[in-house]
Amino acid sequence: MSVKVTIVGTGYVGLTTAVCLADLGHDVVAVDVNAEKIARLSAGDPVIHETGLKRLLVANLASGRLTFSNQMSDAVRRADLVMIAVGTPPQADGHVDLTFVEEAADDIAPHLAGFTVVCVKSTVPAGTNRRVGELIAYANPRADFALLSNPEFLREGRAIEEFMNPERVVLGAEDPRALAVGRAVYEPLTKRGRPLLTTSIESAEVAKYAANTFLAARLALLNEFADICEQVGGDIEEVVGVLSADSRIGPHFLEPGPGFGGSCFPKDVGAVAYLCEGLGDAGGLIRTILPSNARRQQRLARRILEVCAVEPRQLRIGALGLTFKADTDDVRDSPAIAVIEHLKRAGAHILAYDPAGMANARQAVTAIDFAGDAYEAAAGAHAVVVLTEWQEFRALDLAKLRAAASGPDLFDFRNVLDRQAVERAGFILHRTGAASPSRRHDRVAVAAQPRSRQRSRARS
Numbered sequence: 001m002s003v004k005v006t007i008v009g010t011g012y013v014g015l016t017t018a019v020c021l022a023d024l025g026h027d028v029v030a031v032d033v034n035a036e037k038i039a040r041l042s043a044g045d046p047v048i049h050e051t052g053l054k055r056l057l058v059a060n061l062a063s064g065r066l067t068f069s070n071q072m073s074d075a076v077r078r079a080d081l082v083m084i085a086v087g088t089p090p091q092a093d094g095h096v097d098l099t100f101v102e103e104a105a106d107d108i109a110p111h112l113a114g115f116t117v118v119c120v121k122s123t124v125p126a127g128t129n130r131r132v133g134e135l136i137a138y139a140n141p142r143a144d145f146a147l148l149s150n151p152e153f154l155r156e157g158r159a160i161e162e163f164m165n166p167e168r169v170v171l172g173a174e175d176p177r178a179l180a181v182g183r184a185v186y187e188p189l190t191k192r193g194r195p196l197l198t199t200s201i202e203s204a205e206v207a208k209y210a211a212n213t214f215l216a217a218r219l220a221l222l223n224e225f226a227d228i229c230e231q232v233g234g235d236i237e238e239v240v241g242v243l244s245a246d247s248r249i250g251p252h253f254l255e256p257g258p259g260f261g262g263s264c265f266p267k268d269v270g271a272v273a274y275l276c277e278g279l280g281d282a283g284g285l286i287r288t289i290l291p292s293n294a295r296r297q298q299r300l301a302r303r304i305l306e307v308c309a310v311e312p313r314q315l316r317i318g319a320l321g322l323t324f325k326a327d328t329d330d331v332r333d334s335p336a337i338a339v340i341e342h343l344k345r346a347g348a349h350i351l352a353y354d355p356a357g358m359a360n361a362r363q364a365v366t367a368i369d370f371a372g373d374a375y376e377a378a379a380g381a382h383a384v385v386v387l388t389e390w391q392e393f394r395a396l397d398l399a400k401l402r403a404a405a406s407g408p409d410l411f412d413f414r415n416v417l418d419r420q421a422v423e424r425a426g427f428i429l430h431r432t433g434a435a436s437p438s439r440r441h442d443r444v445a446v447a448a449q450p451r452s453r454q455r456s457r458a459r460s
């Protein structure tokens, strides 16, 4: 059954959802206040970098199932389901600014006609869906509507693929009519065996934060073990091999690196930590996740400064990677940029290159230079640092890179390069989660200390 869906907001979540729901056969209108963006989207320009998005956008515009508009009134009047997918920007203290969600509720309310399901797709604290309901009921007491919470679990770079093959669809509702519309929307996926979980509205809201917080905590913990390996020996890759053989831990989402970033994990973990502060002693562990992640980035910058042993103000670093992960142009809360900022503060000069994030990075980072490719970034550098796991970096001509750099140190903070090939090219390789070659002797000395202290205590 085709459902008339109207999506408010054409950001990352709204646009992906609009394109995919149209592709599943629904009749979709996506609304945004930004007229220039609407014009570009209507012309088949996806505006953001997302694998497979352009193809689906163009195909569904052509089929007539997808249109873009800046007219809220018509778009809402026609809809069986209105999805709110606007931004929820984090504030400095971690709390989520819900102004855009509340404005969307106010904008929708007067135009609701006939029974309509109103759904918040944006990631929002528990209670927000009900708040939206109250705002609508206040603005339009005669509106006939029911609430549905339908959080998304999509990863940037794989959003289309994951939308079409979700591990689960979550529908939080208490009105059976809302659930029925939600089920109809996702029927093309559930018919193919994809699981649909129904919960209360609050559970759906909390589950989204819980999922991101679990994943972020997993990475923070993993990177703390990478820190430990870097200092006392051991190799995090071998440790991960052991961990992932335990089915309770599993093999996924265990890539060590410079910490997590992006527009979701830092924001969502910050929001939960903020919430916990207001709940007295709740969330002791949760509150340590972001500081742990920040320490990781600081430590990696310190590692570079220590290994290079060049006066920081003379130090030239070739930085490969600026985006928060590969296959995106997004640099929001990028761990790559966090490491660069620490190096910059120490006085180092940075020449950076990224396959897709240069334009965004130019807006986000000041006082660094940008190179046209990886070799240019390495030119004259005391050290080259891989900060994002781009496929392009795996295929580098390492001899050419070594010839460009002035120093022999190569820091592979995503462990993407082939160890032997890097060393054959004449680099000294410093991997994430493994001690630096030049520091192996110190490690033995450090590891030996506590035992000898213990013995002398026992003797005295």
Ligand code: UGA
Pocket: 123, 152, 153, 154, 155, 156, 157, 212, 215, 219, 252, 253, 254, 255, 256, 257, 258, 259, 260, 261, 262, 263, 264, 265, 324, 325, 326, 335
């Ligand atoms: C994340 C979640 O994975 C999605 O399920 C969720 O829907 C989304 O947030 C959201 O809330 O909208 P995303 O931010 O696109 O998705 O990025 P991830 O692929 O999860 O990566 C987040 C960060 O963790 C990146 O900096 C990445 O490099 C890092 N990461 C990820 C690792 O360092 N190691 C890993 O093994 C995996």
